[in-house]
Amino acid sequence: xxxxxxxNFLREENEHFLSGEEISKKLKxxxxxxxxxxxxxxxxxxxxxxxPHLGYRLVKIPDKLYADEISYKLPTQIIGKxxxxxxxxxxxNDAAWKLGEEGVPEGVxxxxxxxxxxxxxxGRAWASPKGKNILLSILVRPVLAPxxxxxxxxxxxxxxxxxxxxxxxKTLGIKWPNDILYKNKKVCGILTEMSAExxxxxxxxxxxxxxxxxxxxxxxxxSIALKxxxxxxxxxxxxxxxxxxxxxxxxxxxxxxxxxxxxxDWEEFxxxxxxxxxxxxxxxQVQGEAVGIDPDGALWIRKDNGLQEKITAGDVEHLx
Amino acid sequence: xxxxxxxNFLREENEHFLSGEEISKKLKxxxxxxxxxxxxxxxxxxxxxxxPHLGYRLVKIPDKLYADEISYKLPTQIIGKxxxxxxxxxxxNDAAWKLGEEGVPEGVxxxxxxxxxxxxxxGRAWASPKGKNILLSILVRPVLAPxxxxxxxxxxxxxxxxxxxxxxxKTLGIKWPNDILYKNKKVCGILTEMSAExxxxxxxxxxxxxxxxxxxxxxxxxSIALKxxxxxxxxxxxxxxxxxxxxxxxxxxxxxxxxxxxxxDWEEFxxxxxxxxxxxxxxxQVQGEAVGIDPDGALWIRKDNGLQEKITAGDVEHLx
Numbered sequence: 001x002x003x004x005x006x007x008n009f010l011r012e013e014n015e016h017f018l019s020g021e022e023i024s025k026k027l028k029x030x031x032x033x034x035x036x037x038x039x040x041x042x043x044x045x046x047x048x049x050x051x052p053h054l055g056y057r058l059v060k061i062p063d064k065l066y067a068d069e070i071s072y073k074l075p076t077q078i079i080g081k082x083x084x085x086x087x088x089x090x091x092x093n094d095a096a097w098k099l100g101e102e103g104v105p106e107g108v109x110x111x112x113x114x115x116x117x118x119x120x121x122x123g124r125a126w127a128s129p130k131g132k133n134i135l136l137s138i139l140v141r142p143v144l145a146p147x148x149x150x151x152x153x154x155x156x157x158x159x160x161x162x163x164x165x166x167x168x169x170k171t172l173g174i175k176w177p178n179d180i181l182y183k184n185k186k187v188c189g190i191l192t193e194m195s196a197e198x199x200x201x202x203x204x205x206x207x208x209x210x211x212x213x214x215x216x217x218x219x220x221x222x223s224i225a226l227k228x229x230x231x232x233x234x235x236x237x238x239x240x241x242x243x244x245x246x247x248x249x250x251x252x253x254x255x256x257x258x259x260x261x262x263x264x265d266w267e268e269f270x271x272x273x274x275x276x277x278x279x280x281x282x283x284x285q286v287q288g289e290a291v292g293i294d295p296d297g298a299l300w301i302r303k304d305n306g307l308q309e310k311i312t313a314g315d316v317e318h319l320x
Numbered sequence: 321x322x323x324x325x326x327x328n329f330l331r332e333e334n335e336h337f338l339s340g341e342e343i344s345k346k347l348k349x350x351x352x353x354x355x356x357x358x359x360x361x362x363x364x365x366x367x368x369x370x371x372p373h374l375g376y377r378l379v380k381i382p383d384k385l386y387a388d389e390i391s392y393k394l395p396t397q398i399i400g401k402x403x404x405x406x407x408x409x410x411x412x413n414d415a416a417w418k419l420g421e422e423g424v425p426e427g428v429x430x431x432x433x434x435x436x437x438x439x440x441x442x443g444r445a446w447a448s449p450k451g452k453n454i455l456l457s458i459l460v461r462p463v464l465a466p467x468x469x470x471x472x473x474x475x476x477x478x479x480x481x482x483x484x485x486x487x488x489x490k491t492l493g494i495k496w497p498n499d500i501l502y503k504n505k506k507v508c509g510i511l512t513e514m515s516a517e518x519x520x521x522x523x524x525x526x527x528x529x530x531x532x533x534x535x536x537x538x539x540x541x542x543s544i545a546l547k548x549x550x551x552x553x554x555x556x557x558x559x560x561x562x563x564x565x566x567x568x569x570x571x572x573x574x575x576x577x578x579x580x581x582x583x584x585d586w587e588e589f590x591x592x593x594x595x596x597x598x599x600x601x602x603x604x605q606v607q608g609e610a611v612g613i614d615p616d617g618a619l620w621i622r623k624d625n626g627l628q629e630k631i632t633a634g635d636v637e638h639l640x
Contacts, residue, residue, distance in 0.1 A: 145633040147467045153518045198473045199513035199633035284462060313465040313519035
């Protein structure tokens with residue numbers, strides 16, 4: 001019950017000792033009760049040193065995506081104000097979808113250490129070893145027509161890349177519409193799903209899977225994790241916190257109708273623009289040069305006959 | 321258990337008598353059991369005449385939207401191949417949505433005599449007195465991008481108007497995007513909802529509410545029912561069956577990518593095209609002449625400054 005408070009007291013001491021007596025006074029419980037709370041925290045993976053006469057000291061927080069750890073002094077107004085964190089889910093998008101139908105406010109986030117039925121675009125699977133990467137879904141309720149939905153995916157890709165740059169100093173590339181790559185290897189995938197009327201969105205779920213600390217051998221072929229890119233482990237909690245901050249900034253821009261700013265970021269990060277590509281559509285292919293994105297998030301391809309075609313769905317393959 | 325079979329035997333006799341003995345032989349049950357099935361049918365509202373030596377005769381079917389009544393020899397391949405019919409539901413769209421999430425095949429239809437939480441566009445209510453009108457939802461799984469969703473609404477409006485014309489000889493008008501009018505009074509509303517990824521639709525629910533036999537006094541202001549337009553009661557079962565046929569024809573066109581044919585129908589039925597209109601959008605208005613619809617289902621308005629603007633969402637008001 002009180003372990004959240006105990007944890008906050010320890011955090012505020014910044015790795016210095018806090019006496020058991022002081023904690024027991026603050027919480028108005030016995031020192032034995034304080035000791036019990038410490039045991040609870042230790043079982044959750046917190047490393048807590050206890051010294052006679054000195055008290056308790058927080059040595060290390062666990063590498064777990066605990067909701068409480070992510071939301072501690074999180075400087076956002078919408079995104080992540082409510083976080084649900086699970087060991088195992090079928091899919092974070094499915095869990096967020098249920099909450100969306102129950103009417104939760106926007107900004108709610110779902111995290112899982114493991115997904116049993118992780119999904120990617122077009123019904124594909126998203127595989128990720130347990131406890132190593134980030135699997136999360138963010139629910140938003142933008143005032144948008146469903147025709148604008150691609151903007152949300154593009155915006156999310158931009159937010160992820162800004163986060164990676166903040167945390168690792170590396171700039172990844174976006175393959176239209178929703179893959180985030182490092183040297184042509186997949187680091188992150190985004191699955192945007194929505195519940196909508198014909199002319200307004202009810203809610204949107206943005207599912208984001210990011211390879212963080214997983215060994216390449218445990219990932220699907222063609223994938224890579226940040227650990228391999230940077231040569232060191234990355235704090236998943238820190239990453240999620242930064243992602244929520246970046247996502248909120250970009251989402252507020254989108255809400256204000258300032259998609260141009262995001263489109264500019266997107267073009268900067270785009271691994272697709274200027275490339276020779278082939279788009280695999282339903283029943284046909286379009287080959288040519290990717291020349292940029294449309295205000296509605298679609299990709300423009302200049303075909304070899306000089307005509308341009310707007311691609312709103314399908315897979316794009318980079319050629320050469 | 322056997323009343324469906326009994327009913328079919330009676331139907332096939334076309335209002336002629338069928339002896340109890342014959343029925344009991346066909347079903348391999350006693351004549352007392354046959355009599356019991358007749359009682360069940362009578363309780364459901366079927367009028368069945370019984371004559372000594374002659375047997376039973378179907379005199380009248382009830383004015384109820386029984387699934388079995390609608391699907392009897394229904395000449396469709398997809399739409400209405402599975403029908404769920406209820407006395408009361410919160411909303412036929414909600415019920416269809418749940419089935420959609422469970423993965424039912426396309427063409428499934430939900431009907432209700434009464435809705436407790438009937439919904440229209442943009443969270444508005446849809447009111448309809450019990451047992452007088454048609455409240456139904458059709459679930460489809462088109463291979464479409466969510467940006468194409470408006471096509472489904474337009475197509476559905478076309479199907480409804482064709483049905484009304486078949487049944488009553490009257491041609492109603494469409495107010496973009498989803499109202500069906502007779503002399504500026506509302507006869508039918510369409511609520512299209514979808515579950516989608518950013519670039520593909522998972523399923524679409526088309527909710528259709530049509531005022532059939534309700535007295536105008538029991539309808540919301542500005543509404544009218546077919547009964548008042550034609551001066552006679554309209555068979556709701558016959559209407560639904562014809563609607564499924566028309567809807568399927570139009571839906572197959574849409575599936576084949578032949579939206580132009582539907583757009584032509586839409587223009588023919590449009591009460592909006594050529595009208596002076598004001599479109600109420602989020603936070604602003606666009607006034608001008610409605611000049612037609614776009615291939616994606618949006619409305620083009622030529623403003624007074626000569627520029628055209630494409631309207632994808634919002635309400636349109638006919639002026640003058």
